[in-house]
Amino acid sequence: MVLGNYKDCVCARAADPGILSASQDGGIVTQLFACALEHGIIDGAVVAGQGDEPYKPVPIVATTVAELLEARGTRYNVCPNVSMIKEATRSYGLDKVGIVGTPCQIQSVRKLQLYPMGMRSVGSKIALAIGIFCMENFSYQGLEAMVEDLCNVKMESACKMDIGKGKFTVFTERGAVSQIPLKLTHKFEQPGCHVCLDYVANLADISTGSVGTPDGWSTVFTRTKAGESIWGKAIEAGYFETKPISDVKPGLDLVTKLATDKITKNQKTLDERVSFGVGKGLRNPYL
Amino acid sequence: MGLLSRLKKIFTGKKPEQPEAGSGSANAPKAVTVPKARPGAKPAVTPGDVKVKKNPRKIEKEEKPVAEKITIGHVHMSGCTGCLVSLADNYGGLFTLLDNYADLNYCLTLADVRDIPKMDVALVEGSVCINDHHSVEDIRKARKNATIVVALGSCAAYGNITRFCRGGQWNQPQHESYLPIADLIDVDVYLPACPPSPEAIRNVAVMAYLLLRGSDEQKELAAAYLKPLMDLAKRGTEACGCDLMIDVIGQSLCIGCGTCAATCPVRAITIEGGRPNINRDLCIKCGACYAQCPRSFFNFDVMNQFEAIGEAIDAAMGKGGE
Numbered sequence: 001m002v003l004g005n006y007k008d009c010v011c012a013r014a015a016d017p018g019i020l021s022a023s024q025d026g027g028i029v030t031q032l033f034a035c036a037l038e039h040g041i042i043d044g045a046v047v048a049g050q051g052d053e054p055y056k057p058v059p060i061v062a063t064t065v066a067e068l069l070e071a072r073g074t075r076y077n078v079c080p081n082v083s084m085i086k087e088a089t090r091s092y093g094l095d096k097v098g099i100v101g102t103p104c105q106i107q108s109v110r111k112l113q114l115y116p117m118g119m120r121s122v123g124s125k126i127a128l129a130i131g132i133f134c135m136e137n138f139s140y141q142g143l144e145a146m147v148e149d150l151c152n153v154k155m156e157s158a159c160k161m162d163i164g165k166g167k168f169t170v171f172t173e174r175g176a177v178s179q180i181p182l183k184l185t186h187k188f189e190q191p192g193c194h195v196c197l198d199y200v201a202n203l204a205d206i207s208t209g210s211v212g213t214p215d216g217w218s219t220v221f222t223r224t225k226a227g228e229s230i231w232g233k234a235i236e237a238g239y240f241e242t243k244p245i246s247d248v249k250p251g252l253d254l255v256t257k258l259a260t261d262k263i264t265k266n267q268k269t270l271d272e273r274v275s276f277g278v279g280k281g282l283r284n285p286y287l
Numbered sequence: 288m289g290l291l292s293r294l295k296k297i298f299t300g301k302k303p304e305q306p307e308a309g310s311g312s313a314n315a316p317k318a319v320t321v322p323k324a325r326p327g328a329k330p331a332v333t334p335g336d337v338k339v340k341k342n343p344r345k346i347e348k349e350e351k352p353v354a355e356k357i358t359i360g361h362v363h364m365s366g367c368t369g370c371l372v373s374l375a376d377n378y379g380g381l382f383t384l385l386d387n388y389a390d391l392n393y394c395l396t397l398a399d400v401r402d403i404p405k406m407d408v409a410l411v412e413g414s415v416c417i418n419d420h421h422s423v424e425d426i427r428k429a430r431k432n433a434t435i436v437v438a439l440g441s442c443a444a445y446g447n448i449t450r451f452c453r454g455g456q457w458n459q460p461q462h463e464s465y466l467p468i469a470d471l472i473d474v475d476v477y478l479p480a481c482p483p484s485p486e487a488i489r490n491v492a493v494m495a496y497l498l499l500r501g502s503d504e505q506k507e508l509a510a511a512y513l514k515p516l517m518d519l520a521k522r523g524t525e526a527c528g529c530d531l532m533i534d535v536i537g538q539s540l541c542i543g544c545g546t547c548a549a550t551c552p553v554r555a556i557t558i559e560g561g562r563p564n565i566n567r568d569l570c571i572k573c574g575a576c577y578a579q580c581p582r583s584f585f586n587f588d589v590m591n592q593f594e595a596i597g598e599a600i601d602a603a604m605g606k607g608g609e
Contacts (some may be wrong), residue, residue: 080561
């Protein structure tokens with residue numbers, strides 16, 4: 001159950017080399033939204049666009065493939081995507097909205113669908129919620145410290161950042177590669193992440209991430225009926241190259257291991273919160 | 288899942304029954320007898336029948352499933368009627384709700400009933416003006432006569448905009464103290480937001496129906512669904528954007544998802560540096576931000592079944608209320 005309910009799991013990457021040229025891994029999110037846009041499954045999608053500082057994301061409502069392409073790649077810090085979900089159905093007037101988010105953001109999406117207190121006519125318009133695997137997230141200032149202080153790279157000269165194989169890596173425009181052990185980044189994690197019990201976006205329609213598949217590919221879980229139908233259409237229309245997940249290394253075992261690690265670690269944090277003070281504890285959000 | 292598949296079966300099983308009973312209730316039972324009876328029975332039997340027929344069909348519709356339906360009343364305290372408008376904004380869904388699950392047996396705007404009757408669920412909108420004895424009597428009576436009291440909307444739950452009242456307004460300048468209903472009576476369920484969305488009211492109404500009329504399994508689901516809203520009712524009668532600072536960020540729980548900013552009805556919240564920033568001059572103290580926050584409550588037992596519950600509610604409402 002650490003991987004949540006899912007109907008299918010494959011190894012995939014975008015078929016469009018134009019997307020892969022600047023995507024984080026398999027270009028799944030960009031390609032899938034592009035497919036959904038072209039097939040009229042969504043009218044637009046809330047994605048992490050470029051903010052006013054390098055690698056500072058702002059949520060944008062992308063209604064064209066060009067806008068999606070501009071938003072490619074992972075920026076390892078907080079982007080409040082859910083803050084635009086209502087706006088997408090109001091100012092942008094979208095009837096079918098896509099949204100991409102970390103597991104916690106997908107949890108927000110499901111909560112606003114089941115308990116839509118201040119979210120009139122939003123829940124029913126969410127046509128595709130894509131979740132991305134997430135171990136933890138950083139504040140912008142945290143990321144800045146990691147990149148500039150620890151990796152000695154100016155934010156504006158970085159062209160890609162990546163977390164994998166126990167390392168945080170920054171690539172620069174001029175081809176330099178700077179790497180630090182992931183352990184050094186732990187102190188910059190945002191505290192709210194330490195109670196999160198979801199690694200692979202269990203509540204998304206489709207969730208994806210690099211873990212489990214070779215470089216340049218992504219692991220893709222299809223979880224809901226909506227997700228299954230959209231993924232089916234995308235495959236049929238040739239938007240993706242796929243391989244069975246059982247054929248690739250390191251495969252689902254690694255995903256399961258990391259998910260278990262995260263949940264075990266954070267469950268411990270939750271348990272510790274109960275007796276944080278003397279005879280007093282911190283609030284449990286999962287009640 | 289077993290629980291939900293049964294729930295769905297009951298809902299989808301009910302649907303075919305209900306429309307038959309509902310849309311044809313005036314005719315269907317008689318349609319069987321009338322054709323046979325028509326030729327012979329016309330002269331003698333009509334007087335009895337005619338009375339029934341003269342009553343508008345609606346009344347007959349409502350009489351049929353009454354044994355199964357719950358009764359819901361809308362109790363109007365000091366509020367703007369926006370919450371009631373939100374209930375009505377379920378459009379077709381409201382009719383499905385009233386046809387199959389609930390009778391609206393008290394509602395100053397929509398039902399012609401003067402005194403607060405006995406009811407299963409009282410949806411109380413607005414705060415109580417304690418300077419007006421009618422209001423105080425009404426809220427007491429609502430509590431006595433209702434099995435479940437729902438604070439519908441933020442005025443009932445937290446005072447909301449009425450918290451800012453200082454009296455002196457025409458033509459009741461002495462009316463200056465408006466209290467959330469839970470300051471005067473026990474409240475079972477909170478449904479905050481200004482106003483709570485039509486879908487939220489619909490969900491709570493359907494869940495209240497299941498809680499009161501459902502099978503054991505349905506009761507279990509409804510109780511699980513309503514529990515966080517019951518906990519909100521126990522949490523207190525004060526709300527403010529500050530709740531995010533105190534009970535989310537202050538508790539090391541904020542993940543910067545932005546839900547609060549999207550929820551705020553007055554756009555008092557912006558996300559700055561990955562955390563909500565509250566413009567306290569704009570905040571109307573409705574409590575929607577905290578209630579909607581994924582880190583105020585998140586019940587995995589319910590959320591993990593979001594797809595099935597969504598489908599079940601759609602099925603119950605005859606595929607989408609809008």
